[in-house]
Amino acid sequence: MRFPRITRTIRRITMLLAAAALLLGVPAAAAAHASSATTGTGWIRLAHLSPNTPAVDVYLYSFGNSNAQIVLHHVAYGTVSPYEAVSAGDYSVAMRAAGASASSQPVLSTSVTIDADHAYTVAGMGPESGLRLQVMDDDLTTPPGKALVRVIQASLKQQTVKVTCGGKTIVPKASFASVSSYQAIPAGTWTMAAIGSGGTATRSVTLAAGTVHTLVVLDGSNGLEMISLEDAAGAGKPPLGGAATGFGGTAAHGPGSPLPWAALIGVGALLALTGGLRLRRRGLGRQLRAEV
Amino acid sequence: MAFRRPAAIIFAAGLVVISAGTAGLLLTRHATPAMRPVAVGLEALPAPTGPIVAPPQSAAPRPVAAPVSLTIPLIGVSTKLITLGLASDGSLQVPPITDTAVAGWYTGSPRPGAIGSAIIVGHVDTVHGPAVFDRLSELRKGDEVYVRRADGTLVKFLVTMVQTYLKDQFPTQTVYGPTPDAELRLITCGGAFDRATGHYVSNIVVYATEAS
Numbered sequence: 001m002r003f004p005r006i007t008r009t010i011r012r013i014t015m016l017l018a019a020a021a022l023l024l025g026v027p028a029a030a031a032a033h034a035s036s037a038t039t040g041t042g043w044i045r046l047a048h049l050s051p052n053t054p055a056v057d058v059y060l061y062s063f064g065n066s067n068a069q070i071v072l073h074h075v076a077y078g079t080v081s082p083y084e085a086v087s088a089g090d091y092s093v094a095m096r097a098a099g100a101s102a103s104s105q106p107v108l109s110t111s112v113t114i115d116a117d118h119a120y121t122v123a124g125m126g127p128e129s130g131l132r133l134q135v136m137d138d139d140l141t142t143p144p145g146k147a148l149v150r151v152i153q154a155s156l157k158q159q160t161v162k163v164t165c166g167g168k169t170i171v172p173k174a175s176f177a178s179v180s181s182y183q184a185i186p187a188g189t190w191t192m193a194a195i196g197s198g199g200t201a202t203r204s205v206t207l208a209a210g211t212v213h214t215l216v217v218l219d220g221s222n223g224l225e226m227i228s229l230e231d232a233a234g235a236g237k238p239p240l241g242g243a244a245t246g247f248g249g250t251a252a253h254g255p256g257s258p259l260p261w262a263a264l265i266g267v268g269a270l271l272a273l274t275g276g277l278r279l280r281r282r283g284l285g286r287q288l289r290a291e292v
Numbered sequence: 293m294a295f296r297r298p299a300a301i302i303f304a305a306g307l308v309v310i311s312a313g314t315a316g317l318l319l320t321r322h323a324t325p326a327m328r329p330v331a332v333g334l335e336a337l338p339a340p341t342g343p344i345v346a347p348p349q350s351a352a353p354r355p356v357a358a359p360v361s362l363t364i365p366l367i368g369v370s371t372k373l374i375t376l377g378l379a380s381d382g383s384l385q386v387p388p389i390t391d392t393a394v395a396g397w398y399t400g401s402p403r404p405g406a407i408g409s410a411i412i413v414g415h416v417d418t419v420h421g422p423a424v425f426d427r428l429s430e431l432r433k434g435d436e437v438y439v440r441r442a443d444g445t446l447v448k449f450l451v452t453m454v455q456t457y458l459k460d461q462f463p464t465q466t467v468y469g470p471t472p473d474a475e476l477r478l479i480t481c482g483g484a485f486d487r488a489t490g491h492y493v494s495n496i497v498v499y500a501t502e503a504s
Contacts (some may be wrong), residue, residue: 041452043472083472085501119472140470211408212470233408234470235401239384242462242495243413243479247389250417250426251485251492261317268309275303284300 014196040088042114043138046072047080047123049154049177049221050131055098056107056124063090063111074098078154078218080121080229088116093133095124108133119232126177127156139182140232141211148182151194152216158196158224161217166190174217182212187236192226199223209236256286311491337365340438342446346468356405359397362412366435367427373397373439376413384479386413392423395458395478401468405447405502409475411468412439416492426481429454429496437476437500449476449500456482456494467497474502 046058055077060070069091072081075098092114094106110133112122119138126132142148151163153174163171163180171180173193185211193202194217201224207213212231217224322345340363363370376385376396387396395414402408415423431437437449457463467477483494 042301045472085473117466138472140472141465142470159387170350210470212472232470232472233402233406235398235409235411235468237378237400238464238468239378239398239400239411240382241384241464242457242459243384243386244481244491245386245413245425245479245495246423246481246485246492247392247419248417248418248485248487248490248492249420250422261313264313264316265310266313268306268311268313270306271309272306275299275301275306278299279303 006251040116040118041085042088043083043085043119044091044112044114045081045083045119045121046070046075046093046241047121048075048077049080049123049125049152049216049218050128051077051154051156053077053124053128053131056095057098057100057102058124059094059096059102059106060084061092061094062087063092063149068102072103078216078225078227080123080214080216080227083119083231086114088114090114093122095133107131110135123152125154134177136179138214140213142210142234144238145185145208145209145236146184146186148212149185150214151180151181151209152214153180155194155196155217155219155224157171157219158217159182161194161196161224163215163217164193164195192228194224194226196224201226203228208233210234210238211236337363337368337370339363339365339436340440340446342440342444348358356403356447357443357445359404359410359412359439361440362395362441363438363440364428364431364435365438367430369424369427371395371414371424373412375399384411384413386423387415389418392418395424401477401501402474403441404449404476405441405445405474407472407474408473409468409471409477410439411477411479413479416436416482416496425478427454427500428478428480429482431478431498436503437498439476446504448476449474450503451498451500453499455499457497458494459491462495476500476502 048056055074056217057066058075059074062069070084083217090156092111094109095107096104108131112120112135114120119140121136121138123134124131125134139148151174153161153172153176156176159176161174162169163174165185170183174180185207187207189204189206191202192205192215203226211233214229214231216227299452359373361372365470372397374387374394376398379385384398392415395412398411401411404410414425416425417423431451431454433451435451439447477496480496481492482496483492485492
């Protein structure tokens with residue numbers, strides 16, 4: 001009379017074990033958390049590098065917005081603004097004569113697309129008669145242990161100059177209104193020279209590893225002039241990877257191993273089975289005895 | 293009846309053990325939450341006082357003094373800054389385990405307030421509890437960070453973003469690479485803790501830019 005109940009119990013145990021096995025099979029929640037997208041900021045700076053062009057007002061517009069985001073007043077030849085951080089996107093740069101109404105027709109304008117994490121220089125270049133706005137994509141990466149240097153030649157009086165660093169030529173022939181490519185220079189303090197047919201400008205420049213520089217050759221009031229801009233700086237010797245900055249004292253404790261519990265269930269199942277089988281055997285024996 | 297009892301007891305005991313095992317299994321499937329100080333009632337620190345030095349003009353880079361202390365009012369951080377270099381494996385040196393209440397500035401990075409990305413590192417916790425950058429991940433865009441320099445000048449930064457990176461996918465160029473303005477990178481650990489290696493699997497990086 002007891003078999004059906006025991007069988008039922010055994011069946012229940014089997015189901016319970018199956019359920020436990022299912023539970024064990026449930027994969028742990030993935031802890032990995034990918035970083036979110038970058039917010040998308042770039043940089044732009046504005047410059048006036050046209051020797052015979054009078055001072056200008058420079059406007060930066062976010063594309064499609066008639067209200068200027070940045071206005072620089074009375075920017076004279078040889079001026080380079082600091083970088084401004086702006087949201088990535090399309091912009092236009094306009095130049096007006098200094099003091100001209102913001103609603104007047106610009107003398108010159110150009111569009112520039114600013115990508116996230118990129119830096120740009122937009123400069124008025126060339127002679128006044130051929131003034132143009134040039135967009136430069138400025139480098140923000142440096143080879144390990146070195147600095148990057150480029151030259152903007154904005155001297156009209158010396159149409160072509162040679163630029164040397166510590167006596168070594170880094171730009172052999174920079175012509176007026178040109179921008180050289182970047183040169184990797186070992187870190188250190190160097191004597192930079194811009195050598196034209198009618199004059200020379202020299203300057204001592206300290207180049208730290210991991211920095212990016214622009215040398216601008218200008219017509220000074222007294223012959224050639226050279227300014228040195230530190231465009232960007234980072235770790236000269238970038239560390240490898242991230243940082244080991246925690247010991248886990250405040251960390252969440254993940255779920256413990258399910259194995260001991262599974263083992264316990266297994267032991268329970270064995271006990272129940274043994275007990276159940278014994279009961280069944282006893283029941284059988286009594287039945288037999290009763291029949292005899 | 294008397295004969296059957298031991299078997300019945302074994303059977304019942306088996307059922308009890310199964311129940312206990314199942315209960316244990318179910319109850320331990322949930323992770324215990326991370327230990328975090330309760331933010332409610334914690335007083336934000338006052339911002340440090342003193343003249344705030346304007347960002348340098350790129351045309352005339354002004355040398356700035358070395359950083360000596362860091363204040364993050366919102367999360368109650370006020371610590372001196374020690375100097376850090378690189379560990380022998382080329383990774384960023386971190387403050388010693390005996391001094392987890394301080395943060396450090398990586399001397400191979402630009403000084404805070406100079407052009408470039410200045411790197412400051414602090415522990416999130418010790419083996420027992422919170423450390424200096426325990427609440428760094430609570431920072432949000434626009435929160436203020438102050439660095440005092442050796443010459444007494446103060447430089448103010450505003451948080452621009454907070455990112456979590458898996459350490460094996462750490463974007464070294466983005467974090468350590470050159471920037472054209474004065475920025476700060478505050479680095480600590482976060483994400484899941486791997487008890488097998490004794491390390492967190494992620495880093496939290498707070499990006500901040502000098503307030504103009």
